[in-house]
Amino acid sequence: MTDLLTRPGARRPAVEDRLNRRGSLEPREPGRPRRSLVVALVLACVTLMTLDHVDDGAAIDPLRRVVGEVYGPAESGVEAVVRPVVAVPHWLRSHHDLADRIDDLESENDQLRSQLASNDYDRNRLQEYDALTATAESIGYALVPARVVGIGPAQSFSRTVTIDAGSRAGLKPDMTVVNGSGLVGRILRVTSTTATVLLVVDADSTVGARVGRSMKVGFLHGRGDLGQQARLDLELVDQTYVPSAGETVVTWGSQDGAPYVSGVPVGRVESVYSSLRETTQRAVIEPFVDFSALDLVGVVVPSGTTSDRSVIELDGSLR
Amino acid sequence: MSPGPRFSSVPLPRVLATLIAVSVALVLQTSLFPHLAINGVVPDLVLLVVVAVGLAHGAETGLVLGFGAGLLLDLAPPADHYAGRWALALMVVGYVAGRLASAARPRVGQWLPVAAAASFVGTSVFALTGLALRDPAVGVGELLRVEVVAVAWDVALALVVVPLALGLFAKVEPDRVLA
Numbered sequence: 001m002t003d004l005l006t007r008p009g010a011r012r013p014a015v016e017d018r019l020n021r022r023g024s025l026e027p028r029e030p031g032r033p034r035r036s037l038v039v040a041l042v043l044a045c046v047t048l049m050t051l052d053h054v055d056d057g058a059a060i061d062p063l064r065r066v067v068g069e070v071y072g073p074a075e076s077g078v079e080a081v082v083r084p085v086v087a088v089p090h091w092l093r094s095h096h097d098l099a100d101r102i103d104d105l106e107s108e109n110d111q112l113r114s115q116l117a118s119n120d121y122d123r124n125r126l127q128e129y130d131a132l133t134a135t136a137e138s139i140g141y142a143l144v145p146a147r148v149v150g151i152g153p154a155q156s157f158s159r160t161v162t163i164d165a166g167s168r169a170g171l172k173p174d175m176t177v178v179n180g181s182g183l184v185g186r187i188l189r190v191t192s193t194t195a196t197v198l199l200v201v202d203a204d205s206t207v208g209a210r211v212g213r214s215m216k217v218g219f220l221h222g223r224g225d226l227g228q229q230a231r232l233d234l235e236l237v238d239q240t241y242v243p244s245a246g247e248t249v250v251t252w253g254s255q256d257g258a259p260y261v262s263g264v265p266v267g268r269v270e271s272v273y274s275s276l277r278e279t280t281q282r283a284v285i286e287p288f289v290d291f292s293a294l295d296l297v298g299v300v301v302p303s304g305t306t307s308d309r310s311v312i313e314l315d316g317s318l319r
Numbered sequence: 320m321s322p323g324p325r326f327s328s329v330p331l332p333r334v335l336a337t338l339i340a341v342s343v344a345l346v347l348q349t350s351l352f353p354h355l356a357i358n359g360v361v362p363d364l365v366l367l368v369v370v371a372v373g374l375a376h377g378a379e380t381g382l383v384l385g386f387g388a389g390l391l392l393d394l395a396p397p398a399d400h401y402a403g404r405w406a407l408a409l410m411v412v413g414y415v416a417g418r419l420a421s422a423a424r425p426r427v428g429q430w431l432p433v434a435a436a437a438s439f440v441g442t443s444v445f446a447l448t449g450l451a452l453r454d455p456a457v458g459v460g461e462l463l464r465v466e467v468v469a470v471a472w473d474v475a476l477a478l479v480v481v482p483l484a485l486g487l488f489a490k491v492e493p494d495r496v497l498a
Contacts, residue, residue, distance in 0.1 A: 028489055033414065038367040041386045041410055048393070049452065060394075060402045069393035071346065075324030075396070076489070078350040086354040150349035152397045154359030155450055155469050156405075157462075160397035162349065190397060196397045204454075226359045292359070 043154045055168070056088075065191055072194030076164040079149035083260070086131055112182030141261060142305065143178070143298035143312040144169050159202035163186075163297060166193045169307035174259040176251075178295045182288035183207070183251060185297065186259040195299075198284060200266065201230045201291050207260055208252035209234060211243045211287075216250050220266060220285065227292040232267060234283040243269045243283050261300050332491040337372055340484050342390045344368045345395055360465055362472035363438060364480055365392050368438045369409050372418025374430055381413025391471030401454050408444040412437045431474065434481055436475035442466050 033213035051059040146169070165171055167190045185199040200207055203224035210217050211234075218248050219234035225231065234249060241279040247269045253262020267287040274282070298312065305311060344364035353363035365388050373381030389409035393402040419433045446462050448454075 032377075032418075035383045037379065038382065038414075041382065043409065044386070044402040045407035048390075048406065049401045049448070049468040052401040052403065053452070057402070063402070065397075066400075067391060068396045071342070071349075071391075071395040074342070074346045075350045078346050082351050084352065088356065107484070151353035151356070151359075151401070153348065153353075153361045153363070154356070154465050155361075155363065155398055155445065156398065157446070158399045159456075160399045179344050189396075191396070194396055196399065198399060244455045 046196060061189060064189060066277060067269050068189075068191035068194060068196070072162065072166070072191050075150040075162055076194065079147070079164070085152060094140050108180045115280075144301050144305070144307055145296065145312060146195075148294045154226070155226060157202065159199040159226065159291070160188070161197050161199065162194050163197055163299070165299060165309070166190045166195050167306045168192050168301075170301050170311075171195050171299055176259065176261045176264065176300040178264055178300060179289055179294065180260050181265075181270045181290070183260070183264045183288055183313065184291075184297050186295065195294040197297075199291055199294075200232065201225060201287065206234075207266065208254060209249050210252045210264060211236070211264075212240075212248040212250050214243070214247075215242060216241050216243070218283075220249070225286055227290075228285060230288055231270070232285040233287050234269070236283065239274075242272055242274070243316065245269050245271060249285050264300075288315050320450070323469060327335055330492065333376070333434040333488070334375060336487050337368075337382065337384055337453050340368045340487060341365060341384075342393060344480070345388075345391055349395070350398070354436045357468050357472070358465075358467040360472060362476040362480075364476065365405075366387075366409060366441045367434060367473060367477050367480040368484050369413045369441075370416040370430075370434050371455060371481045373413045373418075373437070373486070374433065374481070375485055375488045376417070378414050378417025381417035382410055383413070385409035385411070385413025388418060400449065401452055404445055404452075404454075406440045407448060411444050412441040415440055427478075430481055434477035435474045438470050438477075439466070442469045459463075 001179055027293045030089045048060065053058070057064075061100045062094055066312075077085055091230070099149045113272065146163040146165035149164045149211075151159040152158060171187060171190050173187050173189055174293070175187045177186060183302075185197045185205065187200050188196045198205055199222070200220065201222040201224065203222050205222040207220040213282065218234050218240050221233045221235065223231055223233065234243075246263060249266045249269065251262055251264045251266060253261055263286055267285040270284045272283045301307070341424065344367070348361055348364045349496045352364070353359075355361070369381060369385045369388050377382075386406050386409065389406035390402070391405075392405040392409070393400070398405075416433055416437045419436065420429055443466065446466060450459075450462070
C-alpha cells in the first residue's frame, strides 16, 4: 500500500482488477457481501433470538431436536473413542490410583442405588405423619444410568451437558439427574438417543431446597462456576433461621417429581450471610458433586419405565 | 446449513467440505476438548473453521457459512442459550476474516493475527448479546476472564486448525486461485 502511494508514477489500477494491499491482483470487490444478504442474515439472527425468547423457546425446540438427533450420536461416538484415551494418564499415575479407580467404579453402582436416601432428611420424614406417603414416594423411583458425552463451553456461559440416554431410554424433559454424590441437574430436552442436562450450578438454575436438620425451605441458585470453586446460594424463606455450617441441604421436591424429586442431597452449608437490607438469609452451599469431573450419572424415572438399557430399581436390582 | 439454493453458483465440493469441517469441529469442541478445558473454557474450533473459510473464500462466503455454523452451534446439544447468538457472532467472524485477508494462500504471519482478531470479535459479540439479553446473567469480570482464556486457546489451536481447513479447501478446489 505505502509502496504504491510513494511512487508517483504508479498507475492507478482500474476498479475492475485493482491491487489489494498485499499487491496481488483482485477481481472486482472480492467476496464483498451484498447489503441485502447482510441485512437478511442479521434479521434471521434477531428473529431466532426473539422466537427463543418467547414461550420458553417452544418454536426452536423442534429445530434443536433435529440437530440433536444428528450430532448427539456423533458426540456419543467421539466420547466413546476419547474416554479410554483420556483415562490413560489416570492408569499410568500409580497402582494405588488404579486400585482406587476400580473401587470407585464398584462403589459407584451401590451409591447410585442408595443416593436417593439421605440421613437427616429421612429421619425427619419418618417422624412426620406422612411416613406412608413418603415411603411410597421414595419407592416409586428408579434410575436410568447414563454417561456425560458432551459439555457446553464456558464461553457460552450456560452450564449444560449432553448425556447418552434419550427418549428411547425412557427419559423426558424435567427429570432429575443425580450421581453417586448428589444432585446434578435436570433434563431440559431429549432426542431419541441423547438428552441435554441443565446443571444446578448454572446461573439460571433454581432448585427448591431444604436444610436437612431443620426442614427449613429455601431456593438454591447457581453461580455459573464449575470446578473446585463451584458454589450455590441458598436463600431461605424463613429469615429468622440461621443454618449452621456443615448442615446438609437436600431437594425439597415438586409435584410429581418434576423437575426435581425430593430428598436428593445437594450440598453442605459452608457459610451464612445475612444483610439488613435484604430480608432473607443467604447461605453459601458447597455442592457434593464435582461438576468439573462429571461422568456416570443416573436419571430418576418412574418405577417400571420401559428403557433401552437396564434400569436400576431402588431395591438395588437391575432390570 | 450450507449456502442455500440461492447460491447455486457455489460448487458442491466446497459446500460438502465446509459442512464436514464444521461438523468435525463442532463434535470435537463438545466431546474431546472438555477433557482439556481450562476452567471449562475450550477452544472455539468452529470459529476457527469459519475464519479459514473467510480467508479462503472471502467475506460473503464467510458471512453465510458463519451464519450456518453458528446456527449449528446454537442448536446442537448441549447448547441452551438463545438460538441465533452464535449465528450472529460467527457471521461477524466470517465477514471480518474475509475482509482482513483476501490473498489466495496467506502465510502464517498474515492469518494468525486475523484469527486472533476474529476470535476476540466472535467471543465478544456472543458475550455482548448475552449481556443485552440477560442470558444468563454473568458479571463483566467473569466475562473478560473467560474471553482472555478463549482467545489464548484459539490462537494456539489456530496454528493447527486453520492450515488443516485451508488445506482441505485447496484440495477440493485445486484449480481455484482466488475467492
